[in-house]
Amino acid sequence: MTSKLIPTILCGGAGSRLWPVSREQHPKPFIRLADNMSLLQKAFVRGAALPEVAEVLTVTNRELFFKTEDEFKQVNRTGIAVSYILEPFGRNTAAAVACAALQISSKHGNDAIMLVLAADHLIADQHAFAHAVTRAMVLAKQGQLVTFGIRPDAPETGYGYIEADGERAIRFVEKPTLEVAQEYLDSRRFLWNSGMFCMQAGIVLSELERYCPDVLNAAKNCLALSREAQSNNFVQLTLDADTFANVPDISIDYALMEKSTQVSVIPCDIGWSDIGSWTALSGLSEGDAQGNAIEGEAVLHNVENCYIQSHDRLVGAVGIKDLIIVDTPDALLVAAKNCTQDVKNIYATLKARGNDAYKLHRTVYRPWGSYTVLEEGNRFKMKRLEVKPGGRLSLQMHHHRSEHWIVVSGMARVINGEHEALINTNESTYIPAGHQHRLENPGVIDLVLIEVQSGEYLGEDDIIRFEDVYGRE
CATH class of the missing domain: 2.60.120.10 (Jelly Rolls)
Structure with missing residues (x-):
């Protein structure tokens, strides 16, 4: 019997490092790239294109539901079934995965395979991705919790790592220092932790029961009091706010993946990026002879290795290098390319001050x-x-x-x-x-x-x- 595959898109987080384009009510997954598709739309198409897909499930904030629905309508060419779990507020990935596993088990059975995807990642090689998912499904049917490890090509300090022996995950490690990251790269035993998973719903639930029953039990209580609406090819589950607040705020890595003895990893080269900063996003644009990448209209004089984005106004730049300049109708960001991880501090300061620029666009x-x-x-x-x-x-x-x-x-x-x-x-x-x-x-x-x-x-x-x-x- 063929197991149903349920791509499960986690659409949470603020994307604070991509301010001012990413805001709380227009977060990173809704950022559109040069092809006019958003990262969220790309995640939907990526999952829906796989074989054996029964439906696409998305876990997102209820304030973003209508925006998400509009995004999917634009790219759902085949009319595949869609369903939503709507959170009243963010509660980290363990809560999202637990609620999704319970919902999938209830609708499709314990043998259904959930493919957990991030809404804000980019994968350039769909063929290689589909091949990796096929292999992951084989392991998932054998009772494994499968994660996808990206073969590193640089000593990246912004990612977590997985130490692996073939397809056996040995341990998860936190974001390292540059020296340690270089050691990981040289050893060839470590992979970047992509945050994507493939596993049977029933196995997820049994492992949650074993290693973090407080997460599972709180999620069960929440679903029991949550409201569900259904129509043709559509299910919407709105989580009860009071009981959802009782689900522990913890990542699925901490809650389960680092503890379980049934974890496998698929090493893969799929053109993956989490687009975690303006430096990463600027790398998607082709530069000119001086290394400048421009989106919008700009006039440059003696400018080198800069990324400039401005779709509403002309930008003039003179005598600068190695800068990120992002202009929106109500906010301007100027940052050194080697400091773009710190943009999140601007976002945090605006939020602390009660300035709506962290939350809303014009x-x-x-x-x-x-x-x-x-x-x-x-x-x-x-x-x-x-x-x-x-x-x-x-x-x-x-x-x-x-x-x-x-x-x-x-x-x-x-x-x-x-x-x-x-x-x-x-x-x-x-x-x-x-x-x-x-x-x-x-x-x-x-x-x-x-x-x-x-x-x-x-x-x-x-x-x-x-x-x-x-x-x-």
């Missing part, structure tokens, strides 16, 4: 579409709203601000207090503070409008939702 995506902050000042804020066909904002109210909507293109259906109206292009409406209101796009083209807010307080948390078709609180 353009923010919502289930119904997106909005872009155009300008803001004392007592006013201007936004550009884009509502997808059929998109509908929640029925809501604001205590401290009024809103003026001007339709730029398309048609809007507006509820304003007791009244409902259709607003055409070049028409407008005014929503006083305290009025229940709703905006909807009843047409077949995108609705674009300008929103002008005015009032004492213009924060995004001044909102009371009465109804919402997307299930948001």
